[in-house]
Amino acid sequence: AALAQARERAARAERLVALAGLAAGAAHELATPLGTVAIACGELSRALEETNAPADVRDDVRLIRAQADRCRSILDRMSLEAGASAGEVAGGLALDRLVTEASADLQDRGRIQAAVPASLRVRAFPRASVQGLRNVLDNALRAGPPASAVRVEASAQGEMARLVVSDAGPGMPADVLRRVGEPFFTTRAPGQGAGLGLFLARAVTEAVGGALTIECPPEGGTRVILDFPLHT
Numbered sequence: 134a135a136l137a138q139a140r141e142r143a144a145r146a147e148r149l150v151a152l153a154g155l156a157a158g159a160a161h162e163l164a165t166p167l168g169t170v171a172i173a174c175g176e177l178s179r180a181l182e183e184t185n186a187p188a189d190v191r192d193d194v195r196l197i198r199a200q201a202d203r204c205r206s207i208l209d210r211m212s213l214e215a216g217a218s219a220g221e222v223a224g225g226l227a228l229d230r231l232v233t234e235a236s237a238d239l240q241d242r243g244r245i246q247a248a249v250p251a252s253l254r255v256r257a258f259p260r261a262s263v264q265g266l267r268n269v270l271d272n273a274l275r276a277g278p279p280a281s282a283v284r285v286e287a288s289a290q291g292e293m294a295r296l297v298v299s300d301a302g303p304g305m306p307a308d309v310l311r312r313v314g315e316p317f318f319t320t321r322a323p324g325q326g327a328g329l330g331l332f333l334a335r336a337v338t339e340a341v342g343g344a345l346t347i348e349c350p351p352e353g354g355t356r357v358i359l360d361f362p363l364h365t
Contacts, residue, residue, distance in 0.1 A: 160208040167201050167208075174198035223341045225364035226262070228253040228287050228294055235266035241274045247285040253294045255361035256341045265337045268330030269298050269357050276302030276355060289363065293343070296359045304349035313347055334359075 178194045229249040236242045273283040281301035288295055305313060314331040335345040338359055348356045 163208060164205065167205050170201040171198055174201065223256055223258050225254050226257045226259060227251065228255050228296065228361070231255070231257060231263060231266060232285055232287075232296070234263045236270055239267065239271060239274060241279075244274060244277075244280075244282050245270060245285060246282045249285065249287040249296070253287055253289060254364045255294045256343075256364045257361055258337055258341065261337045262341075265334035266296075266298075266359070268334050269359070272330060273298050273300035273302075273355070273357070276300040290360070292363055293360045294363050296361065298357045298359070300355050302354055304353050304355055310347065310349055314345070331357075 174194050174197050178191060178198070181191045181194060229247070229251050232247050232249050236245050236247075239245070270283065270285075277283065277300045283301075284297075284299045286297045286299075314335055331345070331347070338345045338361065341362060343359065343361045345360075346358045348358065350356065
């Protein structure tokens with residue numbers, strides 16, 4: 134059983150490396166044309182200002198520049214989500230800060246009810262672990278009714294810190310629960326998810342010696358349990 138688990142962890146690590154390479158390659162290949170678009174937009178914008186071009190034309194040029202910048206940001210985030218944050222090294226991170234940063238950009242973050250002791254400090258990747266937890270929180274917010282709360286609780290468990298994210302959704306059938314976390318497996322409608330969120334969250338957690346498990350209690354809902362090594 135231990136050998137089978139080790140092989141599964143190794144296989145996930147290999148898939149993570151492949152995803153990271155794909156994301157980094159896409160970012161590298163597209164960086165030059167996107168940079169060219171941005172420069173051209175800047176020059177065009179200045180030329181239009183000098184010729185008193187209509188305001189709607191100048192607005193269109195600014196929109197193109199903004200969308201090019203957004204594309205570059207998305208490519209950077211793809212690399213980060215694949216665990217390819219350049220030069221990132223695992224280190225000590227306050228668990229309450231990890232939760233705060235992971236929920237900062239979520240639209241419904243007001244529904245998150247967190248009870249995380251400030252004293253818990255864990256070993257984690259400063260950026261990739263934040264993105265991994267953000268994926269978990271986003272899934273939890275989507276799973277439950279619009280007004281429902283997502284509970285985040287943390288406690289020390291020996292040499293580990295346990296973070297539990299619980300939603301008020303319907304839970305998952307047994308066949309889905311067996312597969313959830315596999316790369317590119319998703320129950321969302323086409324175009325709403327790539328099926329990588331939980332896979333990447335698990336990969337970056339295991340990379341620091343932790344673990345991610347998923348439970349569906351009989352009373353309903355889903356619990357995602359993340360175990361991080363305590364940092365001393």
